[in-house]
Amino acid sequence: MQLPDPTLILKNVSRHIQLNLNEQEYFLSLLQTRELPRKSYLLRQGEICRSENFVLKGCLRAYTTDEDGTEHIVMFGPQDWWISDLASFLSQRPATYTIDALEDTTLLQISKTDLEKLYGKIPKFERFFRLLLQNAFVAQQDRIQQNLSFTAELRYLDFIKKYPRLEQLVSQKQIASYLGITPVFLSMIRRKLSRR
Secondary structure, three states, X not given: OOOOOOHHHHHHHOOOOOOOHHHHHHHHHOOEEEEEOOOOEEEXXXXXXXXXXXXXXXXXXXXXXXXXXXXXXXXXXXXXXXXXXXXXXXXXXXXOOEEEEOOOEXXXXXXXXXXXXXXXXXXXXXXXXXXXXXXXXXXXXXXHHHHHHOOHHHHHHHHHHHOOOHHHHOOHHHHHHHHOOOHHHHHHHHHHHHOO
């Protein structure tokens, strides 16, 4: 499949590193395009995560499912975000998370092998992916801290700030799952906020 317009991913990369034209072309040559219809899987829990994925269009979610079959959403991957099961990708061990499409989604993917080639040929990409990893780690730490010390209302307000367009895209049940509360409790929070 021919690579779609690369403007968005090049802009994403340019937030951390600057590429000349040859470097851009080499980077783009390593990417694969993947179309995911709504409700289809990018990765299932237990599989090996084989790629880092940039969301060109659409939205994904990463979640775990407990023994009762309850889903616990750990992150959303809207347009202009990178998403994978990072621990599985880096270690090539079975994935903890399932990742599926919440709407028709177009991804640009780079495999672990091609990522290593990229590091060898354009070392500044090690900096780029190190910064992505650092940002993911900080976000995870923040999320743990919020779950321990923030009220559900504060977690909801942070969700709206972090994912501004998602409230219209994803279901109330999915937002509640991400926040670790019930949909009924989320409705109460929304009503309370709307009265302010």
